[in-house]
Amino acid sequence: MATDTVIDCGGIGKRYRRSWALRDCHLAVPAGHVVALVGPNGAGKTTLLSLAAGLTLPSEGAMTVLGDQLPGSPRALDRIGFVAQNAALYPGLPVRDLLAMGRHLNRRWDDARARTHLEGLGIPLERKYGRLSGGQQAQVSLALALAKRPELLLLDEPLAALDPLARHDFMSVLLTAVAEDGLSVMFSSHAVNELEQSCDYLVVLAGGRVQVTGEVDDLLGGHRMLTGPTAEAEAVAERLPVVRDRRAGTQSHLLVRTGGVDAPVSGEWRQQRIGLEELVLAYLREPTASALPGPRGAVRTNEKVLLP
Amino acid sequence: MSSTTLAPPRSAVLRAAGLRHRPALLTLLTVMGAVSLALLLHGWYMHNGLDRTGAGSCDPASAACAAKFKRYLHQYADSMPMLGSVSYVLGGVFGAFLGGPLLAREFEHGTVRFAWTQGAGRTRWTAGGLVLGGAVLAVVAALFGLVLRWWSAPLELMGGQFHPDLFVQTSPVLIGRVLVAFGGAALAGAVLRRTVLAVGLGLAASVALPFLSEAVRSHYMTPLEEPVHAMTSLAVDDRWVLSVWYSDPAGNRISEGDFYNLGRSYDDLQSLVRDGGYTMHEVYQPADRFWPFQWIEFGWTTLLAVALCAAAVWWVRRRAV
Numbered sequence: 001m002a003t004d005t006v007i008d009c010g011g012i013g014k015r016y017r018r019s020w021a022l023r024d025c026h027l028a029v030p031a032g033h034v035v036a037l038v039g040p041n042g043a044g045k046t047t048l049l050s051l052a053a054g055l056t057l058p059s060e061g062a063m064t065v066l067g068d069q070l071p072g073s074p075r076a077l078d079r080i081g082f083v084a085q086n087a088a089l090y091p092g093l094p095v096r097d098l099l100a101m102g103r104h105l106n107r108r109w110d111d112a113r114a115r116t117h118l119e120g121l122g123i124p125l126e127r128k129y130g131r132l133s134g135g136q137q138a139q140v141s142l143a144l145a146l147a148k149r150p151e152l153l154l155l156d157e158p159l160a161a162l163d164p165l166a167r168h169d170f171m172s173v174l175l176t177a178v179a180e181d182g183l184s185v186m187f188s189s190h191a192v193n194e195l196e197q198s199c200d201y202l203v204v205l206a207g208g209r210v211q212v213t214g215e216v217d218d219l220l221g222g223h224r225m226l227t228g229p230t231a232e233a234e235a236v237a238e239r240l241p242v243v244r245d246r247r248a249g250t251q252s253h254l255l256v257r258t259g260g261v262d263a264p265v266s267g268e269w270r271q272q273r274i275g276l277e278e279l280v281l282a283y284l285r286e287p288t289a290s291a292l293p294g295p296r297g298a299v300r301t302n303e304k305v306l307l308p
Numbered sequence: 309m310s311s312t313t314l315a316p317p318r319s320a321v322l323r324a325a326g327l328r329h330r331p332a333l334l335t336l337l338t339v340m341g342a343v344s345l346a347l348l349l350h351g352w353y354m355h356n357g358l359d360r361t362g363a364g365s366c367d368p369a370s371a372a373c374a375a376k377f378k379r380y381l382h383q384y385a386d387s388m389p390m391l392g393s394v395s396y397v398l399g400g401v402f403g404a405f406l407g408g409p410l411l412a413r414e415f416e417h418g419t420v421r422f423a424w425t426q427g428a429g430r431t432r433w434t435a436g437g438l439v440l441g442g443a444v445l446a447v448v449a450a451l452f453g454l455v456l457r458w459w460s461a462p463l464e465l466m467g468g469q470f471h472p473d474l475f476v477q478t479s480p481v482l483i484g485r486v487l488v489a490f491g492g493a494a495l496a497g498a499v500l501r502r503t504v505l506a507v508g509l510g511l512a513a514s515v516a517l518p519f520l521s522e523a524v525r526s527h528y529m530t531p532l533e534e535p536v537h538a539m540t541s542l543a544v545d546d547r548w549v550l551s552v553w554y555s556d557p558a559g560n561r562i563s564e565g566d567f568y569n570l571g572r573s574y575d576d577l578q579s580l581v582r583d584g585g586y587t588m589h590e591v592y593q594p595a596d597r598f599w600p601f602q603w604i605e606f607g608w609t610t611l612l613a614v615a616l617c618a619a620a621v622w623w624v625r626r627r628a629v
Binding site for chain 1: 316320321323324327328330331417418419420421422423424425426427428429433
């Protein structure tokens, strides 16, 4: 069953008691990507992943996953793997029993894959989950999720509690699975500096709304950092959509959206492409700026549209 | 990809629940076994004493037998009331300790995020755990009820089989009571998501339930009434005497106070009833209603337990993480 989007929601919102964790959230993530979901604490990342996994119901709006499936429906649960934050599993059970549980609870189950995965890392199957190291626990959770042969894998802060070596091991297993199965992955992360090697699609959440969404290559190609005389900065800023505007005495730095071409500015301006980390940080520092694709991403009223 | 079956078979969900709850169930069986062993040893000691003092084999109506029984109680069964109240609480304890953590700990440890995102879905997973836990608990409670009944047989000589403490510790009723504690604790765990609170509420339910059932028990069947022409403190057979009332020679009902004012001593009253035309009327449930009453009480308590478990599943279905 081919699906063009793995997560599709228009105007979805989730309220906990009186505060909105997610509000008016528009998102359409195409299949076949490794999606990084970034944003400050409390931006709604966990809520968005919980909604997609069917753990939470939206307060307003609706979401579909894997094309036209409702999150939490049997068909969706069958095809989505979920690795929770801190990878919590039953601490008193040996790894072997956890694998057996997964086998009993799922219609699709690749036991050999999980065993190969864990044995390859030297994780003893008879050891209790609670006695494994943090990195090993994360690997067991990943093995359980991948053994379902999911079409979409959701991971909530999978790297947060891991040391650098464990992070590297985790990501390499994950990316190998992506290469083998072609599954779509969406993971939330704080480690902005490590994103560039692992993801090819970016979603930035801030204050419960989607701020940036798009393929990494398009986003990086569509932004330029302009450095030039402050005297002309005002004129440039009026013509181009500026994400971040830093003006000093003589020189100014403007991060602008150019739509994949060089910005039409005079020779006095130097333009550079920027890295993913820099891009993410710029947007996070400017909560009102946004970069959303059409037609699903609504153009905000406070957003300047790129002039031809 | 076939789309005929969308979830693993129910038996597989039960097997998974078995793996998940195996440590708790093994603990339950171990503790239950240890307690049963202690009861068996103590029961053997007491039954032995019953034979040795001859209190078990004599005619209970005779004064000599009453004296023997008194001596027996003094010698062997001084600790019985205390142990009786321990075992009274014990049944509910097992239910509450199994039911409380069943759902609450999943929330506390965050394992719901794993369990509810598997192909089986949260409803089947929750129902599977409740069915498995309830079934094991019912079997264990049935066996424990048999041990308790044998152990408390000497007390039955004294208080009759309808004695409230004994009635709720006999097998079918005990099963229902344990299941109510289990279901109550599970529901509390689903709603409150705190293991300690859930276990506490389950315990409270198991302690409160006998009071409720005691209040309604005498109404399960319409009691019988029998005129008696002898004042006796002992029941004629193993019947459950609910109340007595009196009538004068003309057949008019008189209050208990008025009757007691008629004579100065117990012997006066005795002769009034025996020869003076006064009648004592006993309102009672006959001894052969013991098992029907057991099954009636088992029936409604088990239905209550099933309703509590169903409510827990319903709550889990509609509530988010």
